[in-house]
Amino acid sequence: MRYASITDRLASLGSEKWAVHAEARCRKSKGEPIIELTIGEPDMPPHESLIAEATRAMHAGRYRYSNGRGEPSVVEALVRKYKKRRADVTSANVLCFPGTQTALFAVMLGLVEKGNAVLVGDPLYATYEGVIRATGADQVTVPLRPDKGFHMQAEDLERAITPECRVLLLNTPHNPTGAVLTAAEIAAIGEVCRKHDLWIVCDEVYEELVFSGSFASPFDDPGLAERTIVCSSISKSHAAPGFRSGWAIGPEEFTSRLLSVSETMLFGAQPFIADMTAFALDNPIDTSARMRTSYESRAERIVTVLSKAPGLVPLMPEAGMFIVVDVSGTGMSGEEFAWALLDEEQVAVMPGASFGDRAADFIRISLTVPEDQIEEASRRISALATRSNCRKEKRA
Known part of the structure; x- marks a missing residue:
């Protein structure tokens, strides 16, 4: 039988990247005591008021068809949110989607195609390559260097640009590294994008999980307004990944053009989830503040423990719910270390290769489990590193 070329372009870019996670889940279902540190699924539930609002909306009959742009309740709440950052935002700048992933997919579909x-920075979030390849466009990577804290440098971006480039897919705060771009870095990157007439698509899903300092975005610069599109959701900020409630905010001409694409894909999300999202955006809820404190503390504990282990270099994140660790000193790649850790210590982490070629020497550890599991997992990771070091010495 014959298939569309998109199935070939995405053939190895889906669940294959999550093989360690899938295997860990399988073993866990069979009763193995796996400590799962793979995906960014918050260990605290959504605030009870969000569940109450979703329930109220369902009982009020808010389960009928919606519209392509988004329910008025959430569109207006998003206007209020983003108007605090740039005064010219109106409902014409808003499109709602079921989660950041869907928003990114639709946005890319509207901006690029074959040719x-x-x-995109490398390391990069695991699904970005698929989002890009799905359109038929090529991916051009910009090195994110550990010695620069994984912050994208304007000069590295400039060197990577080819005549075919039309979009910069930016991610700040960054997954997997937790890097947070400064306002000065954003300004320099924005200047390069202006010079080369590039769109900036900025994934800001970890906006509310910055440990210290301020969050900066190209969206906040009026000079970049015509070329910047923000994608985000309540998945991380409100510990509500399963509700799949996200959005894209961009220029009016862009949202007008993309609306037909969105309507063809979805024709609206669930109204009761839209009402819950509006409530989340409009009310002071402390979920993100509690997560920030918790994740920073857990990351610091991992750094303290793993820094003492031979061959491991943990890099403290500036935001988010992950920490990356350079394991090259153990003599193993991130892929090898992740599988050995699962087999020998019953701890599941993500191999860095799932996040790009430049992350191949790393593992990514999720901070979304309780402190006692973080402590025990750190001990087991250290134990594997120590054994690996002993094996290296014997071979030498």
Whole structure:
């Protein structure tokens, strides 16, 4: 039988990247005491008021068809949120989607196609390559260097640009590294994008999980307004990943053009979830503040423990719910270390190769489990590193 070429372009870019996670889940279902540190699924539930609002909305009959742009309740709440950052935002700048992933997919579909290219930092979030390849466009990577804290440098971006490039896919705060771009870095990157007439698509899903300092975005610069699109959701900020409630905020001409694409894909999300999202955006809820404190503390504990282990270099994140660790000193790649850790210590982490070529020497550890599991997992990771070091010495 014959298939569309998209199935070939995405053939190895789906669940294959999550093989360690899938295997860990399988073993866990069979009763193995796996400590799962793979995905960014918050260990605290959504605030009870969100569940109450979703329930109220369902009982009020808010389960009928919606519209392509989004329910008025959530569109207006998003206008209020983003108007605090840039005064010219109106409902015409808003499109709602079921989660950031869907927003990114639709946005890319509206901006690039075969013959175009998209710039993205490497390391990068695991699904970005698929989002880009799905359109037929090529991926062009910009090195994110550990010695620069994984912050994208304007000069590295400039060097990577080819005539085919039309979009920079930016992610700050960054997954997997937790890097947070400064306002000065954003300004320099924005200047390069202006010079080369590039769109900036900025994934800001971890906006509310910055440990210290301020969050900066190209969206906040009026000079970049015509070329910047923000994608985000309540998945991380409100510990509500399963509700699948996200959005894209961009220029009016862009949202007008993309609306037909969105309507063809979805024709609206669930009204009761829209009402819950509006409530989340409009009310002071402390979920993100509690997560920030918790994740920072857990990351600091991992750094303290793993820094003492031979061959491991943990890099303290500036935001988010992950920490990356350089394991090259153990003599293993991130892939090898992750599988050995699962087999020998019953701890599941993500191999860095799932996040790009430049992350191949790393593992990514999720901070979304209780402190006692973080402590025990750190001990087991250290134990594997120590054994690996002993094996290296014997071979030498």
